[in-house]
Every structure is written in structure tokens, then in C-alpha cells.
Amino acid sequence: MTVRAVEPWTVEPVRRFIAESQARLVLVMTPAGQVLAQSGFTRAVDVMSASALAAGIVASTDELAALLRQARFGALSHQGALHGIHLMRCDTPRTPLLVLSVFGRNTSLGLVQLFAEQLAVELGESAPTEARPRLALAEDFERELHQSLNALFGT
Amino acid sequence: MNVAELNTALEQVTQVPRVLGAMVVSADEGIVVGEALMEGLQSNAVAALAASVSQKLAQTTGAAGLGSPSFVHLAAENGALLAVPAGLGLVIVVVAGRDVNVGLARLEMLKVAETIG
Secondary structure, three states, X not given: OOEEEOOHHHHHHHHHHHHHHOOOEEEEEOOOOOEEEEEOOOOHHHHHHHHHHHHHHHHHHHXXXXXXXXXXXXXXXXXXXXXXXXXXXXXXXXXXXXXXXXXXXXXXXXXXXXXXXHHHHHHHHHOOOOOOOOOOOHHHHHHHHHHHHHXXXXX | OXXXXXXXXXXXXXXXXXXXXXXXXXXXXXXXXXXXXXXXXXXXXXXXXXXXXXXXXXXXXXXXXXOOOOOEEEEEOOEEEEEXXXXXXXXXXXXXXXXXXXXXXXXXXXXXXXXXX
């Protein structure tokens, strides 16, 4: 399965994760919902919706953890009749990342969890240590958005 | 059966010489439901992979017209992985060292399966 990435260092770890876990869709993103890599999605609108929803879910669970006066939840999962989702936070030297995986009945939550833990380690080892430059201007934002969509979908 | 009873039943399995650990795993999800393991065994990894192997073997025996496996014995270089399907979509998995008494371990695993129902 093809992995498209804005950040090339994410490609190999995600590719290995997909090969081992048999996940159907994978998104690697920042907690703000900015996508760094994707696999399995065919439409930009799906990626944007999924990343926004996943970031929202993690933000909500962070608040629940705060209400419980405990550390953030590391991962959450839902199992449906046809598909399951696994949403995990992992730390890298540059920034925390979220990984959303959608899997079918050809694999299991346990396998996805297992290989997601390995993915977290590999992302942490692969991530560059220098901080990413922040772009704040509107024209930069639009240019970066187009560059990201090109990288993620090859348009 | 409650969690305490399940853990007690699993402890009985680990009393068999050279059994390193016993766990109950959900067959579909491959996640641990209950466990009694020696320190150092990665229960999540064993549960996920053992459940996957059990399902693949069930597909294989099904395709061969043999029905579902009633007992799985996977002999390895340094020990064995044993699995017995139980009710409620669960699988009992045992990790054992070399020269384990497989028959005795199987009997104890079947007792756990009966307890689960």
C-alpha cells in the first residue's frame, strides 16, 4: 500500500506498520490535526475530516484525563462490526504525534496495538531533532497547504 | 465466572512444571482478558500473535473439512505455545518451556475452558 507523506522520515515506519498490522487506513498527524503522512485515503476531504475528528477526540480525552487528575490516555480504540479504529499518541524529539489506524476483520485490535507500539518507537527514532519552522503568514499557510496536499495525494 | 475465579484457574495451569505463563485471550481482538505470567513475558504480544495463529489454524482446518481445532501445540526451539478454544469467543494460551508435560498442561487448560463455559 502506498504511503504519501509531507515528512519523508515517516514513510518507512508507516509502511512497515501497514505491512505487519494489515491496517487499511493510516494517518500520522500532529495533535492540532496537521497531517504528516497518510495511506489508504483517496480523497483530500476524507483526510481532512478524519484528522480533524481524531485531533478532536484526543483533545476530548485529554480533558477527561485532566478531570480524573491523571496522565493523558496513551491510546483508545473502538471495534465496529466491519472496521475498528485505533488512535494513539506518541512522542518524538520534535513534536508529539497522533496515529489513526482503521483496520478490518482481516486483522485484530491486539495486532494493531502491538505493531502501533513498534511504530511509535520507530517514529521517535526517525524524527529529526530540530524544530520545524513555524509559518504564520496567510500566504505561507496557503502555499504550505497546497504543498501538503500535493505530497499527500500527488495532485 | 468472575475475574478472580479466572485468575485462580489460570494460576492452576501455571502449577504444571515448565509452564511459564497462561492467559485467556479474546479470539477476535487478540487482547488479554486474564493472565498469570512469569515476569518478562510480553503478554500483549503473545496474546495478539497467538490469537492470530489460532484463527489462521481454524481457517486451515475448516478449509480441510476438519472443523475447528480443539487443541493447538506449536513446538518451538526453546519451548511450546499451547492453545485451547473456550466459550465466549475466548482462547486459553499457554507459554511453556522445553520438555513441558503437554498432556498435563492440556488437561489444566481444558479445566479452565470448562470454567469459562
